[in-house]
Amino acid sequence: MAGQEKADPKSFLSLRSAEELHALIDTAPDAIVISDQHGTILTFSKGAHDIFGYHEADVLGENVGILMPSPDRERHDRYMHNYALTGEAKIIGSGRVTTARHRDGSTFPIKLEIGDLGSEGNKAYIAYIRDLTESVEAKRELHTLQNELAHVSRISSMGSLATSLAHELNQPLTVVSNYANAARDLLADPTAHNIELVREALDECASAALKAGQIVHRLRDFIKRGETERQVASLGRIIQEASALALMNGDGKGVDFETQIDTDADQVIVDPVQMQQVVLNLIRNALEAMLDSEHKHLRVETQRKGGAFAQVSVIDSGPGLDKNVAERLFHPFNSTKSDGMGLGLSICHSIVQSHDGKIWVEPSDFGGTAFHFTVPLAEVSGDDG
Missing domain, CATH: 1.20.58 (Methane Monooxygenase Hydroxylase; Chain G, domain 1)
Structure with missing residues (x-):
């Protein structure tokens, strides 16, 4: 981190115990990363090298945020600071599916579990990371x-x-x-x-x-x-998990993938599993559309839409849609794929409509296609925009 003296990786443990710990964690097939309370990397296992591409010497003393894509990278230090002050953990002690960032800048899905190490005043955290790309x-x-x-x-x-x-x-x-x-x-x-x-x-x-x-x-x-099981849910979390699933099996290789999450449009009233399916379908469609594109750029973003809705946009740099196809895109049995049944977008349309939202498509700024849909916010403001 800028302006912060790098930690000595051996300062947390005695030299002998540190060496013994490292020899042990290097036998683990999954990645193990140990960081201090400031997020400074203290230990980086052989498994971590295998999935992230960094050698341990490259990352010792660096902030663990280098292993995260945006916006997680920018939020990590704030999250750890809040945890230190309040003791309220959102990830620590539980596992979750999310995404990580390789040394070459590509994003891939992982299963992440984080636990506490050390004691008060000498705190550290151990992260167990499993690459879900082909597992x-x-x-x-x-x-x-x-x-x-x-x-x-x-x-x-x-x-x-x-x-x-x-x-x-x-x-x-x-x-x-x-x-x-x-x-x-x-x-x-x-x-x-x-x-x-x-x-x-x-x-x-x-x-x-x-x-x-x-x-x-x-x-x-x-x-x-025709009912849905609605509850208050985090739109950012839904998109994060759906993105991780969509990138499995290496489908995101060579894709410049980014997310832009509006925190003011995060809490929504939805069936989380159904919303994951909508986002997953749209991301997969975008990845398939860009298979033959020279430059593959995919962005998923959210924003507040008026006072009552959140808008999700999945934007790609693919070849775009023919106008005649776009007009019937959400009808059953209308597919842009030669082997498709034409049900994916029809299902997305049904789910969004059942949540009192709407879904539409238009050309994207990247030269491809932008799918947008809206869902109701949990906290409605007076602005009906």
Whole structure:
């Protein structure tokens, strides 16, 4: 940090204990980063080097914010200061899916867990970081979020419902197939460790089968009632998790990705899982649209819209949309993809409308497409703008 003397990485622990700790954490497959109460990096494991691209010597004494994309990087020091003053933790002691920043500037999804180390006056924090880009856990996180969305496919006709149902069921059925195949392969070498992995795989199969049944029931109930389970939620958190999921499997490689979150438009009244699905669909569409673009720029931003709504915008530098396509873009079975069923944007439209918002598309400043949608704010001001 500018104006702050860099900490001695060995000052937190004795030389011997520091060396022993480092030897231990270097055996961990995930990244482990230890920082002091000011956010200064004290220890950077081999696993951290593997996923972030930095050598330990490059980052010792630097602020941990260099591992974060905007706006998390700018908010980190303020968050740690508030935690030191109030003891109120938003991340410490719990895990969450978020995004991290590689040395080359690219953004990728991670599972982050942070714990306390040390004592009062000599505080430190240990972060366990798992790269979700291609992991089984990433697929599990994505599967869980998507399968909780059974009721998002509210389509009026029985034909549309049948197609949507098949689309939603594909996720848990794929999970059942993958884990069953994995269990079969593990049984070829029935060691005690592999048998335990087989049990876990079968548990996941059973869970996915139950999810498939839940999808049928929840879709039916949603079609019948047309209700959403609304609550006060953080729009920034919804976008952060949806962005992490969209960047899995390396889909964000080569993309200049940024978020601009308006804190005055953060608290909204929504079904968080449904809103994640809307943002996830729009980001995925943008990534697919930019596959052949020379420069790939994607921005997700929020802003207050009048006194009662928050607006979310997903803006890309793709080829843009034909005007005739844009006019029917949110209709069922209208797709810009040769192999698409045309349900993704129709579902987004249904979700946004069920939240009393609206969704629309227009050309973006990057030369591509900008999708916008609105959702109700939790705190409504007197400005009806």
